[in-house]
Amino acid sequence: MQGVKMRGIRGAIDVSSNHRQEIIESTKELLKEIFDQNTLENEDVAAILFSMTDDLDAAFPAEAVRQMGGKYIPVFCTREINVPGSLPRCIRLLVLANTSKAPEEIRHIYLRGAAALREDLHGEASRGTRRMF
DSSP states (O other), X not given: OOOOEEEXXXXXXXXXXXXXXXXXXXXXXXXXXXXXXXXOOGGGEEEEEEEEOTTOOSSOTHHHHHHTTOTTSOEEEEEOOOOTTOOSSEXXXXXXXXXXXXXXXXXXEEEGGGGGGGTTTTTSOOTTOOOOO
């Protein structure tokens, strides 16, 4: 049995408009799915890093973490690199969490149109990925 280790869990979701409530509710939806699929509790999370595309500025996605009871989870919000042709109105995140899951058991979550960003990871564990390091 593998011990507890720090793992990075990726995810993304796109929203239809730049409205505060939609940004927060969509972020909650994404976080809930990541927590459920990876059997996480707030105390398992070391930090959450968010990035948003330039067309989203009505709210900080970190507010969703606070509303979900993550008062003590460190969060950081930044801007996504503005690459021509990238997915608009997109919120991405990286959850750094302590888990006993092996890297290939981690469930990375990409919802709505963001599923196209990582079709190789969408809805399934990242089995069969080549080890880079």
